[in-house]
Amino acid sequence: MTITLFKDGFLFTEKGTFQKGDLLIEGDHVSRAFYNGSPPVPDTLKPRNIVDLKNRYLIPGFIDAHIHLRSLALKSLRCDLGDAGSADDVLRLMSEWAGSHDDRFVVGVDWDESRWPERRYPTRDMLDSIERERPVFARRICGHIGVVNTPFAKLLEAEGVTPDSATGLIEEHDVWVAGRLSSPDETLISNSFDGAIAALHRLGITGIHDIIEPNQFDVYLKGIAESGRRLRIAGLVCTDPKKLDQYREDSKAMDRSYFNIEGIKVFLDGSIGGWTAALNEPYADSPRMDSLLVPEERLARLLRECRDRGYMCAAHAIGDRAVRAVLRQMVDYPKNTRLFRIEHAEIVGAEELDLLRRAPVYAVMQPNFIRNWGGPGGLYEERLGRERAKLCNRFRSFLEAGVRYCFSSDGMPPGPLYGMKGATHHPTPEERIPPGEALLRYTVAARAFQNGRWGQGVFEEGSRADVVVLSGNPLETDTDAVSVLKTYVGGECVYDAKKPEGND
Structure with a gap:
């Protein structure tokens, strides 16, 4: 030893x-x-x-409690649009990528129009100008919105998906279908995990809670195993709890010190940037409020089945309507129930905060979001208005209310040191927390989910x-x-x- x-x-x-x-x-x-x-x-x-x-300064390894490792790996195989400064930049970058790659699909990821002067989405016509033969797909940074060209639209229509005829816009589940159709070769996918894990190590990340797509699970496991790099992974699969035993069986050869399937992930709504987060009142820049993606009756069943089977249930809820819906289902469970998580909880009013205080739930938050999209003229203010934007990412309010929460990135971008600044320099001064508290949320608090397997305390x-x-x-x-x-x-x-x- x-x-x-x-x-x-x-x-x-x-x-x-x-x-x-x-x-x-x-x-x-x-x-x-x-x-x-x-x-x-x-x-x-x-x-x-x-x-x-x-x-120098020694800390416990950072834990990113909500990330998509497969998406991070696939980014190396696609056109990175994270630095695009306009829709025209998207056109230029994807055209250059298409000219240097002979892949069947041309896929660009992580454009963010909220940082562009004109703040307009790419369009179907723009993507048609890149390629009229090959399918082209440009996915927004949130992963809930995308745009496709005409050849890709025809492929989607064969799957029962109808993109907007004028803009090529697709949302939510349809974006997932587009991602499945344009998935690269399995060998390329598995080989790409090594670089993704190395990138996390460079950021000081030693463990993740990974949101796992159910398709190509064998490729996912192969990529992690063949990398050989050490990374602790607690997996949350986007599936029904009745199917989770099979995923545990399929992954039984993995080293349990480093890999465990913990539970399921369920989506209650979408994203603020895509106007698909479910709100109690309409958006400031759109009449949309959007509805829940999962009926409350089904959500109640999922929570009950996870509780009965001892699985974790992570509920994606960004808008205040979605947050309220999931917490109303959780609040009557015993306080010592340690299986429920709410992912994001971005918009929280007085009623939602009271429910969070009383419910047996961990909130998994992303301080990098407020750094990306908070402040005067930012995305939150544009979508919600100045006053309602103050209800976003309420770190201090959660702390004072005794809400259990930890930090993560959702991969936008990964990097706890980047995210810490969002928590300590929140644009709403009343929601700032001390840097020591922020660091605890990225280390000790995030370990609480593992029941001591990754250690407790500092x-x-x-x-x-x-x-x-x-x-x-x-x-x-x-x-x-x-x-x-x-x-x-x-x-x-x-x-x-x-x-x-x-x-x-």
């Missing part, structure tokens, strides 16, 4: 502060933290590895040896100026900034 000593650094504490200290790891578990030299590290200890922190004895070395103090320094120097999973260094070529 390898013994590693991290010495002469600053260790994160459960109080959300840093203290001078050393950390001892034995094998893949934390043995002991020595804070402020009390007690001192025993002289008899003979660690095989000594990591001199040189007054550097608690017996916890998994998943740690990250930071270049600076994220509680006192602009997190944009803090970088990940090293990432360890199970006591093994999986990323070293000084040896980038050895990590990829």
Whole structure:
């Protein structure tokens, strides 16, 4: 068993502060933290590895509690539109990609019109100008909206999906159908997971709660296994609880220290950017309010079946109408029920906050969203109006109400240090939380779902040896100026900034 000593650094504490200290790891578990030299590290200890922190900062590994690993992997096989500054940029980037790739489909991902001067979607005619023979599909960053060209529209119509005849727009389930039809070769998909996991390591992410699509589950498992990189994964499959036993059976060969199927994911609504989040009142820039994607009777059945089978149920609810609907179904369960999650909970009014306080539920939030789309002139204000936008991502209100919650990214973009700034610099000052609290939400709070399998507390004895070395103090320094120097999973260094070529 390898013994590693991290010495002469600053260790994160459960109080959300840093203290001078050393950390001892034995094998893949934390043995002991020595804070402020009390007690001192025993002289008899003979660690095989000594990591001199040189007054750097050591934290438990980041957990991204809501991400889509497969989508992150597939991004390397598609045209990345994240930096597009206009619809014309989308046209240019996808045209260049189409000219250099002979794939059957031309697929672009992650455009975000809310950052463009003209704030208009790409159109069917634009995509037709790229290709009139090959199918072309451009998916919005939220994953709930997309646009297709004429050849792709014909493929969708054969599947019973009818895109808007004028714009080529598709929404919600139809976007998933388009993604399934345009899925790359299985070998390419499985090979792409290695780079995606390496990218997470560079961000200091040692564990994820992954939203897993039910199609190509065998390819998903193959990609993770063949990568060989260590990453703890708690899987939530978009399926019915009655089918979950089969997914657990299919994944039984995976190392349970690193991979477990925890439960299901169900979508109650869509996204604010696509006007598909279900609201109690119409959007400020549209008469739409949108309805729930799942009838409340079916939601009640799903919650009951998950409770009876011991599965987690993660309910995607962004708009206040969707948040209220799911919480009304959860609130009467015993407070010690630890199986229910609400994903996003972006728009929360007084009634929803009271239900959150009383319901046995964890909220999984994304502070990167408020950084991306909050503030004057941002997407939230455009879609909801200035006053209602203040009800978005209410981190301080949740904290004061005693709501249990943790942080994640939904992959937009992944990166806890990026997301922390959204929580500490919320455009509504009353909703800001201290940086130490934000860091706890990305580490300790996110581990609470695993019933101790990934460890509890901060550097608690017996916890998994998943740690990250930071270049600076994220509680006192602009997190944009803090970088990940090293990432360890199970006591093994999986990323070293000084040896980038050895990590990829």
